[in-house]
Amino acid sequence: MKEGPDIARIGMLIGDPARANMLTALMGGQALTATELAQAAGVTVQTASSHLSKLEDGGLIAQRKQGRHRYFALADAAAGTLLESIMGFAASRGHLRHRPGPKDPALRKARVCYDHLAGDYGVRMLDSFVARGAITSDGENLSVTAQGHSELAGLGLDLSPPASNRRPLCKSCLDWSERRSHLAGTLGKALLQHFMEKGWARRGDESRAVVFTPEGERQFLSLFPI
Amino acid sequence: MKEGPDIARIGMLIGDPARANMLTALMGGQALTATELAQAAGVTVQTASSHLSKLEDGGLIAQRKQGRHRYFALADAAAGTLLESIMGFAASRGHLRHRPGPKDPALRKARVCYDHLAGDYGVRMLDSFVARGAITSDGENLSVTAQGHSELAGLGLDLSPPASNRRPLCKSCLDWSERRSHLAGTLGKALLQHFMEKGWARRGDESRAVVFTPEGERQFLSLFPI
DNA sequence: TTCATACTTCGATCGTAGCCGAAGCATTGT
DNA sequence: ACAATGCTTCGGCTACGATCGAAGTATGAA
Structure with missing residues (x-):
């Protein structure tokens, strides 16, 4: 009865205001740090960290470690x-x-x-x-x-x-x-x-x-x- | 100050499993009744009714009254x-x-x-x-x-x-x-x-x-x- | 009219997800 | 070595929304 892609998972990820703000901020194409994204979303870094790991699991973003920073960017052009x-x-x-x-x-x-x-x-x-x-x-x-x-x-x-x-x-x-x-x-x-x-x-x-x-x-x- | 489209609202609508199931069912292109959609989503009609009104407010679906039935379909090709x-x-x-x-x-x-x-x-x-x-x-x-x-x-x-x-x-x-x-x-x-x-x-x-x-x-x- | 069907609204319950404080790692700079 | 910075994990709190039973509205049929 159930078949096909799980659009609910993608929707849920985008559906949270804090995450949506982060993604919107990343739409500029520039990689941002967790702290910057927390500020963009209006939440603390702890909360942002939780959101970021969910977005990464969902394949929407990817992170790149550089020194003591972690830069987050959209996963790809898709x-x-x-x-x-x-x-x-x-x-x-x-x-x-x-x-x-x-x-x-x-x-x-x-x-x-x-x-x-x-x-x-x-x-x-x-x-x-x-x-x-x-x-x-x-x-x-x-x-x-x-x-x-x-x-x-x-x-x-x-x-x-x-x-x-x-x-x-x-x-x-x-x-x-x-x-x-x-x-x-x-x-x-x-x-x-x-x-x-x-x-x-x-x-x-x-x-x-x-x-x-x-x-x-x-x-x-x-x-x-x- | 208004800045950019509200993707969170769309995401939240699609992000609920029951609503996602309804939308997937409507991707068939046929207009379905609330009862049919409730069955497709695996929830009661009361719950389905609540979801359908939210989807309609969000502009994702449209309803057409016909007799004592209400047919729901995707709002448009977009x-x-x-x-x-x-x-x-x-x-x-x-x-x-x-x-x-x-x-x-x-x-x-x-x-x-x-x-x-x-x-x-x-x-x-x-x-x-x-x-x-x-x-x-x-x-x-x-x-x-x-x-x-x-x-x-x-x-x-x-x-x-x-x-x-x-x-x-x-x-x-x-x-x-x-x-x-x-x-x-x-x-x-x-x-x-x-x-x-x-x-x-x-x-x-x-x-x-x-x-x-x-x-x-x-x-x-x-x-x-x- | 009365009954039956289709759907909505109300009310109350309950689970989950978001949130933050505090503590824990990891890396860098002095 | 130590301190500072950036980020993650943990635990508990809270609030929102999904859910369903029951009651209410609308349409059509007997």
Whole structure:
């Protein structure tokens, strides 16, 4: 009597508001951490963890361990297509969800990615470094040239000290809003710190947004031309 | 602030086993009464009634009063397509309600997808049309060529009438068992109807399977060679 | 009218799934 | 070594929704 695929299982997974919010957040195509997804869903990390393992068991998402982070992303294109088609149907029936907080377009401009700058500004910064030959991009790996070292020293950044530091000086990190790489690693962290110490920028209170002052914005744009 | 479609609402509706069973039963394309659907779901009529009103509010099904009966059916072709795509995803992840039973091979061979033919035969039909140039597949969209129109007219199918019909003549629908596209839309519906009027095939009694007579099978295979 | 059928609404029960606090691993940085 | 961070697991609490019996409404037939 019963035959065919178990649509109820998929429906149940998508049917919980917290999980639906996580999946919607992942529709951007960018891998997110459990903490970020918990924030997106409006639940604690414990609850989010439980949801994430269910979604993974159901084959909707996949996780990738990277350092002490676990990045979660949609399992594959089929999962994205499925969600897209459900969104299309929901929209056609006028079922819209209302989210409490305003969604900041400021996040796309500049935001914190763990400890470094991401978003439009983060991508621009790396592009500018590469264009002027301060950083060379060897496919996946990044490295600072001699010219780059002297330039950074001119900014007052000393990058030599902890030679025992296992963390790479330069690292690229994929940006969800730009879908391109921005500058991570020790250098990326140091630069963001530098901007904030100079008073050019500050972190947003409740969000990951980074807000630049008018003076800071001017300085940033002149330091990192396209 | 409204942000995006509410996929959780759709998911929750489909996520309940009883409702999922009802929807699966309605995928046969026939309108069923509340009592029949209650039986299909394995619940009492009171419970079924509650589920049906929720599904109707959600825009997945529609009811038609007729005498003291109320016939329930999928709201439209979009609802059928949505369910089929969810079935496809669930099947691809190995989520089956019941391991392959006796009826399963029949379902994979030929079944009703809301109002058109799906399964192996449905896919074969579209493949055959495309291979001989009766239908052109422009990536996502399908359209009938001049040759196709004359060929269909030869079968006794008149496809011109309701010019006001917003439903596309030709549409592709992803098949959960074959993971390929089959022919949906007005043409897909007309063809299935044609087969049944000719006495080549009939609907299965309790399932979505489409059973071909020996003569019907012979005709079908010669009409749609690979 | 009265009875029978088909379905809905009401009320109450009950199971399960979501939720969070606290504790437990795992990895990284100092 | 130790501390800090990111995430998972465990246990108990709570709330929502699925379920069914009983009663109510609507349609059709005797």
